[in-house]
Amino acid sequence: MPRYTLSQLQAILGGEIISHGEQTLDDVAALDKAGQTDLSFVVSEKYLQAANESGAGALIVPPQLVGQLNRPLLAIANPHLAFARAAALFHPEPAPRPGIQPSATVDPSAEIGAGVEIGPQAVIGAHCRIGPGCRIGAGCVIGENVAIGRDCRLYPHVTIYPGCQLGDRVSLHSGCVIGSDGFGLAWAKTHWFKVPQVGRVVIGDDVEIGANTTVDRGALDDTVIGDGVKIDNLVQIAHNCSVGEHTAIAGCAGIAGSTKIGRRCLIGGAAMILGHIEIGDGVTVSGASFIGKSIKTPGVYTSTQPQMPHDEWLKNAAQLRHLAAMRERIRALEKLLSDKER
Numbered sequence: 023m024p025r026y027t028l029s030q031l032q033a034i035l036g037g038e039i040i041s042h043g044e045q046t047l048d049d050v051a052a053l054d055k056a057g058q059t060d061l062s063f064v065v066s067e068k069y070l071q072a073a074n075e076s077g078a079g080a081l082i083v084p085p086q087l088v089g090q091l092n093r094p095l096l097a098i099a100n101p102h103l104a105f106a107r108a109a110a111l112f113h114p115e116p117a118p119r120p121g122i123q124p125s126a127t128v129d130p131s132a133e134i135g136a137g138v139e140i141g142p143q144a145v146i147g148a149h150c151r152i153g154p155g156c157r158i159g160a161g162c163v164i165g166e167n168v169a170i171g172r173d174c175r176l177y178p179h180v181t182i183y184p185g186c187q188l189g190d191r192v193s194l195h196s197g198c199v200i201g202s203d204g205f206g207l208a209w210a211k212t213h214w215f216k217v218p219q220v221g222r223v224v225i226g227d228d229v230e231i232g233a234n235t236t237v238d239r240g241a242l243d244d245t246v247i248g249d250g251v252k253i254d255n256l257v258q259i260a261h262n263c264s265v266g267e268h269t270a271i272a273g274c275a276g277i278a279g280s281t282k283i284g285r286r287c288l289i290g291g292a293a294m295i296l297g298h299i300e301i302g303d304g305v306t307v308s309g310a311s312f313i314g315k316s317i318k319t320p321g322v323y324t325s326t327q328p329q330m331p332h333d334e335w336l337k338n339a340a341q342l343r344h345l346a347a348m349r350e351r352i353r354a355l356e357k358l359l360s361d362k363e364r
Contacts (some may be wrong), residue, residue: 023048026114028080028094031061035107038085045080045094050109051076061112063105070114082108135172145182153156165201171227181227183239189227189249196284197234200225204238204245204261204279217241219261226250232257232273238252241279248285 029043049062053069057077063082064073071080073091080094081100100102103198115206118139122128128146135154140146142160150164153172161175163253165184174192183201194200206217221240225247231237232255238243239261246264247253254273258267263277266285271277275289278297281291287301290309296299305319307313311325330338 024114026216028096031108031111034111035082035096035098035104037096037104040088040095040097042094042293045320047079047112049141050105051078059107061108063101065101087196118155123160129166141178153190159196163266177233183223186223186225186239188225191228192225193230195231195235195255198231198235198271200231201239202236204241206241208310221245223247226267228303229253235259238279254291260297265305272309 025046025048027043028039028047031047032039032043038186046057046148047134047293048058049061051057051062052289053062053072056062056076058077058079058200061080061082062076062078064070064083064087067087070071070087070090074239076087076332078093078250080096081091082096082097082098082104083091084101085097085301088095088097091187098103115158118137120137120139122140123142123144124139125142126144126146128134129150129303130183131148132146132150133152134152135156137155138152138158140158141162144158144160146152146164147166147168149167152158153170153174155173156170156315157175159176159178159180163181166183169180169193170188171190173190174188176194177196180194181195181199188202200295201223203219203264206219207214208217219239222244223237223239224244226249228250231253234255235257237245237247237259243262245259245261248265248267248269251265254271255269256274258276259262259277261276262280265283266287269283269287269289271289272291274292275326277283277295280298284301284303284305288306290307290311290337292310293307294312296314301313301316302318303322305317307321308322308324308326310357313323313325324332329340330361
């Protein structure tokens, strides 16, 4: 594992060193687990006590906390980001081990770039193009005519259906399925007729998609995931959706077909988003919320109730059925008062 002095980290991350720039560090850790050679971080005064009790050799802190902690510090405006970058320095991604495992199956027509690693039992279909420096994990299945950019990582057992396209530096975690058929059906009087899904999935650069997430191919047009999008585990993105650049989607969210999500949005865990709507740039959807109409104005949107004791929830829920009648009674009272004032 790499070792850095605090001065070396400051040269990479920026910020200002407070005391002992030669402190040597060899890992990152949480405040309560950190030892003398570990780096940790503090984002606000809320964690001051834990920071003072920590055994960390050095801390990344916001400038306003300098003077309240007696140890080597790196003061920087965004400690969380700086700590993430430091963690990446101490735990770099392993370099590809170029070569094709004997048990892998690679179609002769596939184009494999320089330095690509293809793991055991992987299957690469006809006319695929895999860019330089990619790592294809064990048991991955890549359909015919798939194009993958450079320096991508597919963890074990990723499936990419035919014709899909990935940009550069894309990470797909285990169990991820890209390009499965969308849920398109037409009623034929007595039964459902499957609508052929002839579009693709097109994924931009620097995208990460979590384990067991599915992104369906378009029915006619493509399903598009923009540059820098981050998608958690167990997310469903249906056919013909588009997700704008640098949007983040948390686990178990479900996005129905033909929905357009803008840039730099945050979609909370288990959010449910109806199909054929548009969510503009800069929108945050709280966890477990249901979004049934388009949102054009940036902001935070929530549709869930705060938790409460079950008995209290039952009493409140029982009143919901009476809301329409109560509204009519209030209107009648308002009219009666208005008539009396005349």
